[in-house]
Amino acid sequence: MSTTTKVTVATRMEATVGAEFVRTDAGAVAGYVVDGVSPKMIARPENAAQAAEVVRTAMEEKLGVIACGARSAMGVGMPPTDYDVALDMTRLTGIAGYDAGDLTVSVNAGMPLAELTRVLAEHKQFLPLEVPFFEKATIGGAIACGLDSPLRQFYGAPRDFLIGAEFVDGTGAQAKSGGRVVKNVTGYDFHKLLNGSLGTLAVVTRLNFRTYPVPAARRGFLASFADDLGTLKFAKQIAASALTPIVVEMLSPECAGLLFARYAPFASFCAAQSRGEWTLCVGFEGSGEVCERYARELARMAREAAAQNAVAMHDEQFAAMLEILREAPVTMRDAAADAVVMRFAALPSQLGDLLRAVRSFAGSSWMTAPVLARSESVVYMALLPRAGDDTVPKQMEYFWQSVGSLRSKLEFRGSMVFCPAKWKAALNVWEHVDFDLEMERRVKKAFDPNGVLARGRFVGGM
Amino acid sequence: MNKSIVSELEKIVGARNVLSQPEDLVLYEYDGSVEKARPEVVVFPSSTADVVLIVKLAVKHDVPIVGRGAGTGLSGGALARGGGIMLAFGRMNKILEVDFENRRAVVQSGVVNFDLTRAVEHAGFYFAPDPSSQKSCTIGGNVSENSGGPHTLAYGVTSSHVTGLELVLPNGEVQRIGGKLSDPLGYDLCGLLVGSEGTLALVTEIVAKLSKKPEAIKTLLAIFETVDDATETVTELTARAITPAACEMMDGWTLRAIEDYVHAGFPRDCGAVLLIEIEGLAEAVAGQAVAIDEICKLHQAREVRTAKDDKERELLWKGRKTAFGALGRLSPSNYVLDAVIPRSKLPQALRRVLEIGRNCGLQVGNIFHAGDGNLHPLVLFDPRDKEQFEKAVKASEEIVRYCVSIGGALTGEHGVGMEKAELMTLMFSEADFALMRRVHAQFNPTGLLNPGKVFPMGKGCGETRVRTGSMATSMHAGTPAGAPA
Numbered sequence: 001m002s003t004t005t006k007v008t009v010a011t012r013m014e015a016t017v018g019a020e021f022v023r024t025d026a027g028a029v030a031g032y033v034v035d036g037v038s039p040k041m042i043a044r045p046e047n048a049a050q051a052a053e054v055v056r057t058a059m060e061e062k063l064g065v066i067a068c069g070a071r072s073a074m075g076v077g078m079p080p081t082d083y084d085v086a087l088d089m090t091r092l093t094g095i096a097g098y099d100a101g102d103l104t105v106s107v108n109a110g111m112p113l114a115e116l117t118r119v120l121a122e123h124k125q126f127l128p129l130e131v132p133f134f135e136k137a138t139i140g141g142a143i144a145c146g147l148d149s150p151l152r153q154f155y156g157a158p159r160d161f162l163i164g165a166e167f168v169d170g171t172g173a174q175a176k177s178g179g180r181v182v183k184n185v186t187g188y189d190f191h192k193l194l195n196g197s198l199g200t201l202a203v204v205t206r207l208n209f210r211t212y213p214v215p216a217a218r219r220g221f222l223a224s225f226a227d228d229l230g231t232l233k234f235a236k237q238i239a240a241s242a243l244t245p246i247v248v249e250m251l252s253p254e255c256a257g258l259l260f261a262r263y264a265p266f267a268s269f270c271a272a273q274s275r276g277e278w279t280l281c282v283g284f285e286g287s288g289e290v291c292e293r294y295a296r297e298l299a300r301m302a303r304e305a306a307a308q309n310a311v312a313m314h315d316e317q318f319a320a321m322l323e324i325l326r327e328a329p330v331t332m333r334d335a336a337a338d339a340v341v342m343r344f345a346a347l348p349s350q351l352g353d354l355l356r357a358v359r360s361f362a363g364s365s366w367m368t369a370p371v372l373a374r375s376e377s378v379v380y381m382a383l384l385p386r387a388g389d390d391t392v393p394k395q396m397e398y399f400w401q402s403v404g405s406l407r408s409k410l411e412f413r414g415s416m417v418f419c420p421a422k423w424k425a426a427l428n429v430w431e432h433v434d435f436d437l438e439m440e441r442r443v444k445k446a447f448d449p450n451g452v453l454a455r456g457r458f459v460g461g462m
Numbered sequence: 463m464n465k466s467i468v469s470e471l472e473k474i475v476g477a478r479n480v481l482s483q484p485e486d487l488v489l490y491e492y493d494g495s496v497e498k499a500r501p502e503v504v505v506f507p508s509s510t511a512d513v514v515l516i517v518k519l520a521v522k523h524d525v526p527i528v529g530r531g532a533g534t535g536l537s538g539g540a541l542a543r544g545g546g547i548m549l550a551f552g553r554m555n556k557i558l559e560v561d562f563e564n565r566r567a568v569v570q571s572g573v574v575n576f577d578l579t580r581a582v583e584h585a586g587f588y589f590a591p592d593p594s595s596q597k598s599c600t601i602g603g604n605v606s607e608n609s610g611g612p613h614t615l616a617y618g619v620t621s622s623h624v625t626g627l628e629l630v631l632p633n634g635e636v637q638r639i640g641g642k643l644s645d646p647l648g649y650d651l652c653g654l655l656v657g658s659e660g661t662l663a664l665v666t667e668i669v670a671k672l673s674k675k676p677e678a679i680k681t682l683l684a685i686f687e688t689v690d691d692a693t694e695t696v697t698e699l700t701a702r703a704i705t706p707a708a709c710e711m712m713d714g715w716t717l718r719a720i721e722d723y724v725h726a727g728f729p730r731d732c733g734a735v736l737l738i739e740i741e742g743l744a745e746a747v748a749g750q751a752v753a754i755d756e757i758c759k760l761h762q763a764r765e766v767r768t769a770k771d772d773k774e775r776e777l778l779w780k781g782r783k784t785a786f787g788a789l790g791r792l793s794p795s796n797y798v799l800d801a802v803i804p805r806s807k808l809p810q811a812l813r814r815v816l817e818i819g820r821n822c823g824l825q826v827g828n829i830f831h832a833g834d835g836n837l838h839p840l841v842l843f844d845p846r847d848k849e850q851f852e853k854a855v856k857a858s859e860e861i862v863r864y865c866v867s868i869g870g871a872l873t874g875e876h877g878v879g880m881e882k883a884e885l886m887t888l889m890f891s892e893a894d895f896a897l898m899r900r901v902h903a904q905f906n907p908t909g910l911l912n913p914g915k916v917f918p919m920g921k922g923c924g925e926t927r928v929r930t931g932s933m934a935t936s937m938h939a940g941t942p943a944g945a946p947a
Contacts, residue, residue, distance in 0.1 A: 099804060099806060101700060102835075157645070181869070183875065186873050186878060186886070187894070189621065189653050195650055213703025213705070242677035289749065346643070348563060348564050438637065439639055439651050443654065444649075445904055449900070
């Protein structure tokens with residue numbers, strides 16, 4: 001962007017959102033860097049109409065826009081190919097409508113997730129969106145990033161409880177889909193496309209959710225096993241039983257050591273690392289009677305699966321475990337400088353094979369590789385480099401290529417959730433999202449025909 | 463009808479799988495709605511390869527195409543509004559794979575909904591979407607319309623139970639989206655395609671989720687003297703965050719018609735009943751049953767019965783699911799509406815629905831998914847009486863407009879189809895339509911696929927309008943079905 005254009009655009013942005021909400025100075029811009037790429041300016045709209053006008057201006061001036069919330073997960077995806085305007089959505093806050101009696105809520109995209117949670121809790125309701133950066137993230141950012149929640153085991157992914165959205169498409173038009181009722185098949189379900197789209201299709205301005213009642217009790221159960229087969233066996237026993245837990249997470253020895261180090265009541269499971277034991281974390285909810293049945297049956301099944309150690313958790317301990325599991329991908333990222341955190345979608349029947357294969361690749365790299373398998377269908381795995389090892393970039397590349405060799409044997413998709421920007425020139429974080437992108441490109445073209453939004457950050461350079 | 467197209471179709475699928483005589487085609491001008499539109503030829507493919515050839519033929523001759531499952535839809539979604547070729551998927555009815563470990567089944571789109579449940583129930587699984595027509599409707603049709611059913615209150619509509627699709631695009635290209643994996647890791651294309659009402663692609667194969675049967679099921683029948691007592695009970699159940707697996711309401715008038723037909727043991731002298739089902743662990747079900755019983759009685763329920771065994775439970779559900787047939791005994795035709803309201807507004811909405819019926823001088827029955835606010839008023843009329851038909855259509859439109867005006871939606875499970883295309887403007891702005899049209903144009907640029915659906919005809923989009931069809935010798939587009947000839 002030339003200096004003249006920058007001034008012209010900044011003037012137009014100021015006219016739209018007010019001079020005090022447009023910044024072009026280096027100090028402000030530094031806080032909005034994405035993978036080393038700085039925007040030329042920041043615009044902070046107050047409402048959806050202003051956000052639309054900013055996108056429209058960008059489209060007319062052929063500029064690239066990245067919308068952001070709390071900026072906690074800005075590094076997810078590939079570096080942007082064009083990034084001129086950071087569209088900061090944090091002024092669009094507050095609840096647009098909360099019908100507690102209907103169990104539905106409509107929230108502006110910039111509202112912090114933690115704040116929404118507190119409001120819902122006053123009415124004994126909640127949103128099953130326990131995602132990383134929970135205390136900081138905005139609701140719009142959480143949906144756009146597509147990070148998942150341990151509660152997906154029972155409550156599903158956001159697609160299952162997001163019932164409508166308002167957004168600004170790449171032409172700067174304000175559009176919507178869905179509504180505020182819990183059952184609705186009117187029109188195309190565009191809001192489902194927005195989940196995990198990294199802001200490449202539209203700038204989310206408002207989201208409507210179905211909410212859920214807070215259960216009478218929520219408790220948990222932890223069991224450790226001599227190896228991964230033991231935990232898999234236990235998980236499969238649970239799946240085959242009448243029980244319908246809300247959380248089922250399998251931790252490798254390194255992962256248990258890392259996650260539980262900060263919480264004393266789980267010290268014995270932290271020590272499982274030194275014994276090479278795997279851990280299964282189970283959460284369940286309901287009346288006291290229901291929870292007692294879970295604890296009883298889980299203890300029996302754990303014994304049958306030859307658990308080394310097992311413990312039932314009360315409500316507070318479960319809440320602590322949920323928080324630990326929720327933030328696990330971030331804890332993994334922060335465990336070492338230049339850590340990479342990958343996410344694989346896997347089939348339950350192939351989970352064991354996938355875990356063994358990726359761990360064996362990691363083993364040959366000499367990097368520590370904590371693994372967390374969520375709901376038998378999603379795997380988070382980190383590669384934690386040793387400080388001062390200058391072979392790490394090559395090892396990472398080799399690892400990521402090796403994963404590709406599994407594709408002929410196993411059905412999975414893999415991406416890097418967190419990866420240092422400096423390695424993204426050599427590593428495609430979307431490498432193992434192995435589908436034909438023809439259909440995705442059609443959708444992108446319809447939503448953002450001029451390629452204004454988050455250009456280059458998504459799968460296939462979209 | 464251009465005879466060369468018929469003979470080319472016969473070469474693809476065999477002469478016995480092509481219908482082109484008027485007496486055959488007349489059966490395909492209807493679905494479960496009051497709409498009517500006749501295709502010019504009906505063809506029964508048996509494979510995706512057949513579908514590709516048929517689509518390419520249609521493109522070559524610039525002829526509209528519409529997919530059809532069992533024709534049980536209630537919005538005219540599977541009617542040939544633009545004439546042309548109808549692809550009836552009834553012969554593509556194979557369950558290709560059942561994978562219990564991953565809880566998936568891969569099926570062709572013509573597999574009947576309940577046949578999938580039948581094929582997996584021995585292992586303790588079922589396919590959760592349960593429209594009333596589940597014993598005849600196809601899973602491909604469910605995918606197109608994003609169908610629901612009583613138990614979608616707890617388990618969600620069809621889109622929550624589909625993870626992958628094989629599609630034939632309107633240019634004959636075959637595309638696969640999603641698969642058995644539960645995470646898209648990319649745009650959620652299944653989320654877009656499910657419920658797109660056959661306007662973006664033809665669905666030939668589906669990866670469906672299998673659900674685990676619950677340990678315990680309890681079915682309660684709560685009997686009330688008035689409709690208000692029943693609706694207020696539902697509102698309170700929701701407000702108290704009690705979420706049964708299903709919560710259906712039937713008003714007294716409808717109930718008497720059902721009882722005469724099914725003999726399910728419904729009371730003949732009440733104002734309304736709620737059919738409530740709770741599922742889960744035995745302990746959870748027992749606890750919820752007590753809470754529900756309490757709330758029903760708080761709202762003057764005369765009696766709360768519990769089905770004593772599976773036989774009684776099945777009979778109660780048979781009554782609910784055959785209600786539309788039962789009403790056929792009372793009137794030559796009925797118009798089944800589908801609209802959604804916020805659940806807290808159920809009492810006022812029901813009062814308004816009945817008032818609209820009274821004002822039009824028509825009998826309106828109510829049998830619907832109360833738990834999620836999905837109304838199904840049934841307007842009874844005689845299609846031979848022009849004035850009555852017009853009144854029925856007017857009453858229906860007034861009810862739908864009212865539902866939208868109180869924060870509801872046009873359709874909860876039947877789809878927009880032909881029926882509600884013109885009413886889409888009640889919910890969507892010009893900018894919303896512009897985006898929908900751009901998406902539509904990316905997938906269906908020539909507009910040959912299922913023309914005249916979802917988009918209002920008056921919205922001025924050449925691609926989405928009903929095409930006149932270059933092959934057509936007689937067109938039926940736009941004729942209001944059920945209307946007197």
